Amino acid sequence: MENTQKTFRSNSLTSQEFIELEEKWCAHNYRPIPVVLTEGKGVWVWDVEGKKYLDMMSAYSAVSHGHCNPKLLSALTEQANRLSMCSRAYYTDVLPLFLQKLCFLTNMDCALPMNTGAEAVETTIKAVRRWGYFVKKIPENKAEIIVMARNFHGRTTGIISFSSDTDYKHGFGPFLPGFKEIPFGDTKALEAAITPHTCAVLTEPVQGEAGVIVPPKGWLTEVSNICKKHNVLLIVDEVQSGFGRTGKMFACQHENVQPDGMILGKALGGGFFPVSALVGKDHLMRVFTPGSHGSTFGGNPLGAAVALRALELTEEEKLPERSAELGDYLMFQLKAIQSPCIQDVRGQGLWIGLDIKKEYASARLVCEKLKENGVLSKETHETVVRLAPPLVISREELDWGIGQIRKTIENL
Ligand SMILES: *Cc1c(COP(=O)(O)O)cnc(C)c1O
Numbered sequence: 001m002e003n004t005q006k007t008f009r010s011n012s013l014t015s016q017e018f019i020e021l022e023e024k025w026c027a028h029n030y031r032p033i034p035v036v037l038t039e040g041k042g043v044w045v046w047d048v049e050g051k052k053y054l055d056m057m058s059a060y061s062a063v064s065h066g067h068c069n070p071k072l073l074s075a076l077t078e079q080a081n082r083l084s085m086c087s088r089a090y091y092t093d094v095l096p097l098f099l100q101k102l103c104f105l106t107n108m109d110c111a112l113p114m115n116t117g118a119e120a121v122e123t124t125i126k127a128v129r130r131w132g133y134f135v136k137k138i139p140e141n142k143a144e145i146i147v148m149a150r151n152f153h154g155r156t157t158g159i160i161s162f163s164s165d166t167d168y169k170h171g172f173g174p175f176l177p178g179f180k181e182i183p184f185g186d187t188k189a190l191e192a193a194i195t196p197h198t199c200a201v202l203t204e205p206v207q208g209e210a211g212v213i214v215p216p217k218g219w220l221t222e223v224s225n226i227c228k229k230h231n232v233l234l235i236v237d238e239v240q241s242g243f244g245r246t247g248k249m250f251a252c253q254h255e256n257v258q259p260d261g262m263i264l265g266k267a268l269g270g271g272f273f274p275v276s277a278l279v280g281k282d283h284l285m286r287v288f289t290p291g292s293h294g295s296t297f298g299g300n301p302l303g304a305a306v307a308l309r310a311l312e313l314t315e316e317e318k319l320p321e322r323s324a325e326l327g328d329y330l331m332f333q334l335k336a337i338q339s340p341c342i343q344d345v346r347g348q349g350l351w352i353g354l355d356i357k358k359e360y361a362s363a364r365l366v367c368e369k370l371k372e373n374g375v376l377s378k379e380t381h382e383t384v385v386r387l388a389p390p391l392v393i394s395r396e397e398l399d400w401g402i403g404q405i406r407k408t409i410e411n412l
Helices: 015-025 070-080 095-106 117-134 187-193 219-229 251-255 301-316 319-335 363-372 395-410
Strands: 037-041 044-047 052-055 110-114 144-148 179-182 198-203 233-237 261-264 276-280 342-347 352-356 378-380 384-387
Touching (some): 052 395, 095 110, 095 261, 095 301, 110 117, 117 198, 117 233, 117 261, 179 187, 187 219, 198 219, 219 233, 219 251, 301 319, 319 342, 319 352, 319 395, 352 363, 363 378, 363 384, 363 395
Parallel strands (some): 144 179, 198 233, 233 261
Antiparallel strands (some): 037 044, 044 052, 261 276, 342 352, 352 384
């Protein structure tokens, strides 16, 4: 049957009308904050009625470089005008430069480019299992990966198989075997969980989706030592924490830990393009052979050009240093808010979770009120409001946001 619905491309509709259209035509796998965005620049975004908001969510760190960053936009358009897509059936003059830069930055030997974070995690599961069989000589199909309770690594069927969140799993079984869950931050549990069949430990350095949970100091170092002792690979998922979010280029650098593999995504695409990668040491990465893994779009020239420029900008504009300095400032200012509604303020760099006491308000309600006051955030679970602005934010812009947050909390 012919679709008789009119399609709209301009701002001829109101926010409410766009929301109704999206609710009708888009699967309900998200529950968005009711705001309809049409433009972004730096740390600011505008809705279709022209109201301006400070983005304190940055698309879960994908927009760390700021919205429509002009330098990244020119890298994108330049490459788009030259060669945008060609599969890995051929070499290009941009992919190796991007991956070389990525390996220098992470102190790794080799990278496998993919598109989304979840794909890079899936890539990792394949890599560490193969390493387990080929190098560690684990008997076939016995490899185990140790993961953390309340982890978040993406939404594919493989990944949700080891999620501890029942919402992520409900109705999607049967699940992939071969994972063992231990509490986050507990080294004793880790020692106890390792068997001769353990090939890897997979962890976030800071648990983002769980509510910006920072592990005890020294924990990751201890994990790294335990892994070495038992010939187990350490894989750190830095998809959200990477590229300055926590105040270091990578969160594992807070502990000077060098993992065997690192999973990257989100900010790697500069807010323009999905670019992800598994980067690792040779002993892990050489398990890949032609045909053992692939992706039509992974490593495409357009994504590679933007990602290369995004890496350069992260260094040139000192985004990790900015994040450390402004993150400390934000933390100090939030802790200074005297309100009985606040249970806890925690985080690292410009990545802060504001835990709201249930009896006062849900995190969702706080996010909706923040939106009314011109600040965009998004709740995670029932109680946590996450604050993670683009790392290019200025002190003045941050001050404005802090003022609005204070006002919102004080009026709950
Ligand atoms: C977002 C995220 C992923 C998944 O990335 P997608 O691009 O959404 O597939 C994986 N790991 C962590 C830690 C993340 O925050």
